[in-house]
Amino acid sequence: MTMSKPEQRRKAPTIHDVAREAGVSRGTVSRVLNGGHYVSPSAREAVDSAIRRTGYVVNRHARSLITGRSDSVGFLLTEPQERFFEDPNFNVLLRGCTQALAAHDIPLLLMIAGTEDERRRITRYITAGHVDGVLLVSSHSGDPLAARLREAGVPLVACGKPLGQASKVAYVAADDRDGARDMVRHLLSLGRRTVGMVTGPLDTPGGTERLAGYREVLAEAGMAADDRLVVSGDYSRASGEAGAAELLGRVPDMDALFVASDLMAQGAVAALQRAGRRVPEDIAVGGFDDSSAALGAHPELTTIRQPWDRISAEMVRVLLAQIGGEDPAAVILPTELVRRGSA
Amino acid sequence: MTMSKPEQRRKAPTIHDVAREAGVSRGTVSRVLNGGHYVSPSAREAVDSAIRRTGYVVNRHARSLITGRSDSVGFLLTEPQERFFEDPNFNVLLRGCTQALAAHDIPLLLMIAGTEDERRRITRYITAGHVDGVLLVSSHSGDPLAARLREAGVPLVACGKPLGQASKVAYVAADDRDGARDMVRHLLSLGRRTVGMVTGPLDTPGGTERLAGYREVLAEAGMAADDRLVVSGDYSRASGEAGAAELLGRVPDMDALFVASDLMAQGAVAALQRAGRRVPEDIAVGGFDDSSAALGAHPELTTIRQPWDRISAEMVRVLLAQIGGEDPAAVILPTELVRRGSA
DNA sequence: CTGAAAGCGCTTACAG
DNA sequence: CTGAAAGCGCTTACAG
Incomplete structure (x- = not known):
């Protein structure tokens, strides 16, 4: 009559077991669990030891039921x-x-809202309080979800500045405009004079800000703005290929190209090489992101590093602060030029 | 005295509000919520309507507290x-x-167990019952986590066959060996005669099975096994580059190369081209996965498609079945040859 | 500092 | 088919 199945999930010890084991009340155990205020050192010690002996783990459902978080x-x-x-x-x-x-x-609960149906379901889930706050990744403006969640009072922090929103949405972003400036200055410092650009989608901050930075530096350098040198992509590799080919058709003597993402730049390099141009000899190419795509291109991409580690850490920090009652905040993080083979 | 802040999170309606609104007891509302058994059509209708009017959403914490799920x-x-x-x-x-x-x-709760500390924390979290089951992604054998979770009786399904495990772990995998056979047959059908291979890590099923398929087909074709033609990678792009360069050094007249992942194959193509070889004219290259990396290579990769949509759907199906009390099951899904430019 | 008690919002036998 | 009641495991005023 031995058990042949994997060990049954035994009934987990509760706060009650810990209290009995420690010789205190359940209230005292709970106080220890929640920061240990108003608990004598001896009681705390007895509880800590009882927790270790019993292997107690708090039941989050019971806790949430009462705290509302x-x-x-x-x-x-x-x-x-x-x-x-x-x-x-x-x-x-x-x-x-x-x-x-x-x-x-x-x-972290991962939620993907691709369709309107999914948006509805997820909105209901979130506003029902099943999460305390939301890290929002949506670069396009006019996202109805952000607005709905804001109205419902859900703590929220976006990755990148939400363009269409009332200014009250917290966000964390890299300094897109400044990064773009650095890259274009770098291209000019190489002696290049005809600098094209493949932008991101123009309804995203990365799209408009990086373009703005590009234009500022050209203006600084006293170069006339030339719309033939600018084309829009959608951050996909394919759009980078198409954009570079288009620009080459318009301006065959282009000698530098700033592409607003590494993935698009990977496509752009391929298109340029297919058209017989050498990178960087004939045309220097600069990307943006310093993502893994920068290493997948040949030559590897000179690019602008976005500090993703810091961005994610700040998003979490700002969100937890909001959940704790603080006001929404915006955080802008600096970028950095990374030199590799493409420019 | 108007509210200037975003709408407060109001107190959500409970099952009690719904019951009052519908003129029934809370028990009846709960029965409707849980499948509607033993409820009269009229009562059910009253409850459904009350739920709509009140905007009721179940409090999952309260439910979980009592169901234990x-x-x-x-x-x-x-x-x-x-x-x-x-x-x-x-x-x-x-x-x-x-x-x-x-x-x-x-x-879906995303969990990343990189360090031993994280493994401990996550094990505690899972065995405390905070999730009903686990989708496990870990290609290496001897993963202590899988064993620990199995012992604790946690429903589990792995992506790919867990090599070192007792046979009781459920898993879903593509037919690695068969896919490798298809690719090598394809390379031979192109008239290539000196076929090298960059394998995956040999403590993973993708590593050993794809290598086994490669060897089987060469043996079938009456070709002598030649260890100089095989080198191991770790699924990183860099290891594909290094592997291809190594093989080229050993066997300069190699005219085909099977690489056990697209990302490694991307690196391999770059290394071959850097060595002056044309792909596919001088050397045909076949990948594995049909991942986005296949389109990032130039030429685009001929590869073996793993049916990821079906794999993920099956993983979820098998896991939910286990949570529902069924026994662990293994599912093997067929692969498919995708022809592109590299072979 | 500590304990007894109320209560969070549900589900589920138990009677009827 | 339905209601009244117990209870899941916690936290938090409230007294002391």
Whole structure:
């Protein structure tokens, strides 16, 4: 009559077992669990030891039921999924947020809102209080979800400045404009004089700000703005290829190209090489992100590093602060030029 | 005296409000919520309507407290993180699992166990019952986490066959060996005669099975096994580059190369080209995965498609079945040859 | 500093 | 089919 199955999940010890073991009341155990205020050193010690002996782990459901908090956070993706999941930045951000939350013992719930149906379901889930706050990844403006969640009073922090929003949404972003300036200055410092650009989507901050930085530096340098040198992409590799080919057709003597993401730049390099141009000899190419795509290009990309580790850490910090009652805040982080083979 | 802040989170309606509104008892509302058994049509209708009017959403914490289930699932990554987050397959798998679970209204908790500390914390969290089951992504054998969770009786399904485990672990995998056979046959059908291979890590099923398939086909074709033609990688792009360079040094007249992942194959193509070889004219290259890395290579990779959509859907199905009391099951899914420019 | 007690919002036998 | 009641495991005023 031995058990042949894997060990049954035994009934877990409760606060009651710990209290009995420690010779105190359940209230005292709870106080120890919640910061140890108003507990004598001896009681605290007895409880700590009883917790170790019993292997007690708090039942989060019971706790949440009474506190009204879930002690969990949602990571919400509202971009059309294909693009984001193709984007190497996404992984870094997701990992960073997961680990920053883990340090606070807070689980991350991954939510993907691609369709209107999913948006509805997720909105209901979130506003029902199943998460305490939301890390929002959605670079496009006019996202209805952000507005709905704001109205419902859900603590929220966006990755990148939400363009269309009332200014009250907290966000964390790299300094896109400054990064773009650094890259274009670098291209000019190489002696290049005809600098094209493939932008990101112009309804995103990365799209408009990086373009603005590009224009500022050209203006500083006394170069006339030339719209033929600018084309828009959508952050996909394919749009980088198409954009570079288009520009080459318009301005064959272009000798430098600033591409607003590494993945697009990877595509751009391939298109330029296919057209017989050598990178960087004939045309220097600068990317943006310093994502893994920068190493997948040949030559490897000179690019602008976005500090994703810090971005994710700050997103979590700002969100937890809001959950704790502080006001929304905006955080802008500096970028850095990374030189490799392409420019 | 108007409110200037975003709308306060009002107190959510409870089952009690619904009962009052519908003119029934709380027990009846609960029965409607849990499948509607033993409820008269009229009562059910009254409850449904009351739920709509009040905007009631069940409080999952209260439910979980009594049912003992969390109605959530963990997605656990135990690979050293760098490699996985570099792997484009990961995104597809994670998205697929999230969406398959969402269809059941079950949230996915993302867990990353890179260090021993994290492993301990996560084990405690899971065995405390905070998730009902675990989707495990860990290609290496001898992962202590899988064993610990099995012993604790936690429903579990692995992505890929767990090599070192007792046979009792459920898993879902593509048919690695068969896919490798298809690729090598394809290379031979092109008239190539000196076929090298860069394998995956040999403590993973993808590593050993794809190598076994390669050897089988060469043996079938009556070709002598030649260890100089085989080198091991670790699924990183860099290891693909190094592997291809190494093989070229050993066997300069190699005219085909099978690489056990697209990301490694991307690196291999770059290394071959750097060595002055044309792909596919001088040397045909076949990858494995049909991940986004296949499109990032130039030429684009001929590869073996792993059916990630089906893999993730099956992982979720098998896990939910286990949570529902069924025995662990293994599912093997067929692969498919995808022809592109590299072979 | 500590204990006894109320209560969070549900589900589920138990009677009827 | 339905209601009244117990109870899941916690936290938090309230007295002392």
